[in-house]
Amino acid sequence: MTHDILSPRETEIASAYARGDTYQAIAGRLGIAPSTVRTHLATIYRKLDVSSKLELHARLSGASPDPEVRTDHAAIVSELALSLEEALRREKALGEVLRIISRSDGEIDKVMSAILGFALDLCEAEFGILFDYHGDRRFSASHIRGIPDAFRDWLDAQGTFAVSPQTGLGRLAAGHGIVAIPDVRAEEIFHGDDPLRYATAFHGGARSFVAIPMMSSDRLVGAFTIYRQNVRPFTEQATTLAQCFADQSVIALDNARMISALRAGTP
Template identity: 65%
Template sequence: MLVETDLSPREQQIAECYAAGASYQEIAADLHIAPSTVRTHLSTIYRKLEITSKVELANRLNGVTAAPRSEIDHAAIISELALSLEDALSREKALSEVLRIIGAAQGDLDRVMPAILRYALDLCDAEFGILFEYRDKKRFHASFTLGIPAAFQDWLDDNGTFSVSDQTGLGRMVTQRAMVNIMDVKSEALYRTDDPLRFATADLGGARSFVAIPMLAADRLVGAFTIYRQSVRPFSEDALRLAQMFAAQSVIALENARLIDQREQTT
């Protein structure tokens, strides 16, 4: 692509890779720079070219002239880019902090898990979260919670390790070994039955939108990372990607704790 632009050689290189479909991580690996540096370059590229999407970027690189924008449009673009960059930096900072806590905690899950849940709830704009440890045969135990309403917490404490039905979010997650994203827990037929977990989730917890993410160590299911919103606000793709990242960090923390416990028993 030899289209005349105001981009530097490095910016041109990144723009072409991104427009061709490469991810931040792939570009960073090819150019031996950090993913955050790729994001910063893309923010500059978008501002210079006065574009707001990858489609527009590809068009500009292929010589398609963009329609003139008003000053209001320019301000909107700059504001959106600034917010996107801030979001990206917040995510990176949160994940870095979680990894630091995991590394320093020496298997202390009581220190690690609340931090993971706190960052997940903040970045995913959710009211409460639960980390369920998986026992077997569709049985779960709520090992860590954050922000959960007292009535739902009491229900979990009273029930300890409990079984879930196939129709619940957790039950479907076990069967599918995949993320289950429910737009509104009260809209499903299960809510109109006497399923105890769905009653506790919706009526005691006040949850409406919900996502359950399997926590896998290799092929072994070790738990479920769940976050809840108390209004009907489905989780976006960005929020789900974030939640999956925090679920992965939770697996790391659990496996670290297990290995440290094994080592101490051996010695």
């Protein structure tokens, strides 16, 4: 029986994943990081000698392990299986985002919430913010997902605010490039009195962070930011994925503006 092989926490995660829950959903329910969910799943796949979600479901339902799976290859099999499933999830998510944008009819809040949700799940991040850019290093948080209440309240109170050149948003505004910070508490600005860095670290509980510029032609229109609440720097793969979602956000915003303009011109 699987309960003799897996710990209670592993059994809970395995059952949730087998029935279709995402890393983000499982992490939120259990109060752990999405990356921890993936680590547990790699162990679960190895312990149960499975190489797919379908096999996992079968094992949890009482099926015997596949005798062809060799124990000494179990770690490789589990990692490849999860990587393949994650690649399929990425393709499905990006396709779903395009579908949502095409059918949104200008409902930008719904679209942005969906885009941020997919980005957080696939990039294994706890919360995300889409900032509008107003020029002169001034930003405002226009859409949020999963953000701690204290950080949300702080952003609401700020409205449109200027950021210092040393912050992630300040560097993004200056260079229009991706800004990845392995640990927001390890930079010198954290030891100063910068209000945004303080709020990010203490109100948001953020540690690792990446900001993606949102460009319309050659003009900066915003920043797509995602945060992890543990020190786990974003890989190039995660950053590339976040860039895809940032690009889709720009398309969604442009579509919404176009629809609004058309409606305003309708007699």
